[in-house]
């Protein structure tokens with residue numbers, strides 16, 4: 001298996017964690033990324049496979065796939081053990097929805113912070129946009145806090161939803177939207193998920209990559 005990956009790519013990080021959780025060996029192809037130019041120029045293989053020109057891209061024999069959610073589903077079908085989705089069909093559907101919510105509902109708010117805090121120097125940032133994004137993130141966390149009142153992980157057992165949310169929450173925190181005592185269950189959940197070796201390894205790798213890009 002070959003994974004085209006960006007050094008700071010949250011979406012690729014989801015796939016790397018799932019591959020490690022399942023013990024699947026893979027070759028990592030790092031695509032160019034810089035703070036000044038983002039993902040420009042794009043890797044030719046990524047452009048050839050993904051019409052959106054984005055990572056992650058996974059190649060497994062004759063199969064080439066893009067979009068982290070679709071890749072995670074393929075990995076589960078191809079390597080069902082250990083499972084990263086609930087077995088029950090209804091719970092599985094709910095869990096898929098949650099995994100997608102991390103990407104499509106929470107991440108856009110985090111992207112507002114990326115645009116302001118990561119790409120702009122202090123002094124040129126739109127503080128109102130930052131405050132609005134932080135408030136939206138805190139409201140989203142309220143929903144997760146309620147969900148965690150009844151279960152240790154977002155879908156009961158550890159799953160792709162925990163992987164996606166852990167990474168998104170980490171990016172938010174690194175950009176100043178910290179997890180606070182207003183969300184104690186979410187804080188405890190964060191510690192539980194971070195204690196998993198594949199997750200800890202990924203978070204350490206992202207921190208190292210961020211330092212390298214900054215230096």
Ligand SMILES: N[C@@H](CCC(=O)N[C@@H](CS)C(=O)NCC(=O)O)C(=O)O
Nearest residue numbers: 009010011039054055056067068069
């Ligand atoms: N929905 C996609 C999003 C992928 C995505 O946004 N990838 C970013 C890196 S994290 C990218 O390649 N950005 C370059 C671009 O959009 O041109 C997924 O889940 O894989």
